[in-house]
Every structure is written in structure tokens, then in C-alpha cells.
Amino acid sequence: MSEIIFQKDRKLDIIAIGRIGVDLNPNEFNRPLEETESFTRTVGGSPANIAVATSKYGMNTGFIGKIADDSFGKYIANYFKSKDIDTEGLIIDKNNHKTGLAFVEIKSPKESNIIMYRSDAVDLKLEMDDISEEYIKNSKAIVVSGTALAASPSREAVLLALKYAKKHKTIVFFDVDYRPYTWNSLDETSLYCSLAAEKCDVIIGTREEFDVLEGVDLPGNKDDDETAKYWLNNSSKLVIVKRGSDGSTAYLKNGDKKLGEVFPVKPLKTQGAGDSYAGGVISSMIKGKSIEEAMQYGAGAAAIVVQENSCSEAMPTEEEINHFIINYKKEALNASQS
Numbered sequence: 001m002s003e004i005i006f007q008k009d010r011k012l013d014i015i016a017i018g019r020i021g022v023d024l025n026p027n028e029f030n031r032p033l034e035e036t037e038s039f040t041r042t043v044g045g046s047p048a049n050i051a052v053a054t055s056k057y058g059m060n061t062g063f064i065g066k067i068a069d070d071s072f073g074k075y076i077a078n079y080f081k082s083k084d085i086d087t088e089g090l091i092i093d094k095n096n097h098k099t100g101l102a103f104v105e106i107k108s109p110k111e112s113n114i115i116m117y118r119s120d121a122v123d124l125k126l127e128m129d130d131i132s133e134e135y136i137k138n139s140k141a142i143v144v145s146g147t148a149l150a151a152s153p154s155r156e157a158v159l160l161a162l163k164y165a166k167k168h169k170t171i172v173f174f175d176v177d178y179r180p181y182t183w184n185s186l187d188e189t190s191l192y193c194s195l196a197a198e199k200c201d202v203i204i205g206t207r208e209e210f211d212v213l214e215g216v217d218l219p220g221n222k223d224d225d226e227t228a229k230y231w232l233n234n235s236s237k238l239v240i241v242k243r244g245s246d247g248s249t250a251y252l253k254n255g256d257k258k259l260g261e262v263f264p265v266k267p268l269k270t271q272g273a274g275d276s277y278a279g280g281v282i283s284s285m286i287k288g289k290s291i292e293e294a295m296q297y298g299a300g301a302a303a304i305v306v307q308e309n310s311c312s313e314a315m316p317t318e319e320e321i322n323h324f325i326i327n328y329k330k331e332a333l334n335a336s337q338s
Helices: 046-056 071-082 133-137 154-167 186-197 207-213 224-232 273-286 291-305 318-337
Strands: 012-017 021-026 039-044 061-067 085-092 100-108 111-117 139-145 171-175 202-206 238-242 248-252 257-259
Touching: 012 046, 012 273, 021 071, 039 046, 039 071, 046 061, 046 085, 046 139, 046 171, 046 273, 061 071, 061 133, 071 085, 133 139, 133 154, 139 154, 139 273, 154 171, 154 186, 171 273, 186 207, 202 207, 202 273, 207 224, 207 238, 224 238, 224 248, 238 273, 248 291, 257 291, 273 291, 291 318
Parallel strands: 012 061, 012 139, 021 100, 061 085, 139 171, 171 202, 202 238
Antiparallel strands: 021 039, 100 111, 238 248, 248 257
């Protein structure tokens, strides 16, 4: 972890950049969407969820993104303020673009889906002029997601943010966040995500997301060790490959390889697991925890969130994660002795 150094004299701990929208979560479970009668509204989008997660963890969190000049946009801005997220970088669109909507479908504990409405989505209208160098300079870290690279002008805005981060020694986390419906092709995804990943200090993704990320550079590769070797030979200092219920593996620049814990639970849905994991890992690293501890907190946060009917609203505090891990291990020990 010595290779990743967070600057101490910064106003903010972390700034999330990119996708932000509204999730509509079903109030009835174990049924298809066509039979669902009512929904509960929450803020969604991977970077937005990570922002909520880090703020609830105790981080001074900011956000760079574009919201619609309508009731949904006002709802998002007010929600962020209620979660103590700095909104200086939240830009209000003046060109009548719309907030992206996501309808969540929970058919069973093993089958949940999302139906997205992202035509003309306002978050992808983030422009280079919306990126404040001073704002990024005043943060210890930023986290960007792959979805923000799916279209111009957001694509160029994110690449500019990465340039500012490197200039001012702001640590960059890259959450691959691959969403097929946002992109035109796998080759396009691989090209632009790899351009961004090459400029990042930490890359986090599932095995499937790394397969997409490496489509141009390492076509056909399925080996985690080869993935880590490739990206660590670029500018990355830490690569984390997630494998769902099989846990995660962290690869460090010095050659160390760490296996993350996993806390199997009975999920209500799978959405939010990756965002809560990233939030726990990032917050723990900024607080100076070891990578093993950071991965443990990420896994604990994910286990909590998948049991709840929300992503952003379900994000736990550090105390709640601690409580969950302690109780989980205590129950596992008692079960093994009975």
C-alpha cells in the first residue's frame, strides 16, 4: 500500500464523477415488473451510490456530474445535501436533457433485473467546461466509472478530470461499471475504458468487466494474474478483480496478492453490491487501513446492501459494517461448534 499516497492537505477525501439518476425500487417482491404496482424512489447510478457510501462511511465527499433542470434534478440535489455530499461540482443542465431512470425488477432472490431509460440522459452531457481543476486539486482522490466514457461530451470531460488528477497527485479509482445498453459496441467500450484505465491508480471490476476492458489489449484473456500483470505494468498501483460470491483478489505493484473475505447472505437482489464494495474499499484505504481490511469492509458493506430494497439508501455506516462483521463471524463460530 506504500505506493498509494493520499495527499493530506485536501478539503475533500473523495469526489465521485459521472452517472447519476433515479432508481425506482419495487414495493412488491418475487414478481415480474408487469405485476408490480408501486415503487419507491431513490437516487441511483454507480458513482452516485459510491458517493453516498463514502459519505456515510465518514468521508468528506463531493460529486461532479450534470443533473436535469426539473423536479428529478432538484430531488437529486436535495438528496445529496441531506447525505452531506458537497454539490459544488453538480451542474444544472439548461438544454432540456432528461434524468436517467432505472426500474428494478425482483423476480426472486436469485433473479433481479433493471430496465433502464437513458435516451438523451443528462449525465452524459457533462462537458469539459464543467470540470473544475481547483475542485479536483482539493480532493485526496476521485472515482470515475466506465459508463461516463460511453458518449461525448461526458467522455472528454472525464479524460480531462483524469489529467487534472494526475497533475495534482489526486489518486484515481476506476470502477469499470460496464453497462452494455450504454455502449455501441464491445470494441468501443474496450478502447475508451482502456484509455481511462491507463491513467488510473486503482482499477476495480468483475472478471467479466475486465474481459470487456481488455478486448483490444488482451483479447481472449480470462486469467486474473495476466490481467493484473498488464495493468500494473501501466500506471496502476492496485488491481482488484471481483468474483461475486467467490470473493475478490487484490494485486499490488510490489507483487503481493491478497484474497478478500466473503460473507454469504440470503440476498433480496444483487444491485448495489459492487457500488457498496467500492465505497467500503475506497473509504477504508483513505482512512489508512490495509488492503485486507479494506476488502473486508467492502465485502461487509456489499453483504448488507444486497439484503435491502435499495442501493443508495441501504449504504451502511462504518459502525454498521463493523457490527455486521463481528456478528457474522460470531454466528459462524457458534454454528461450527454446535
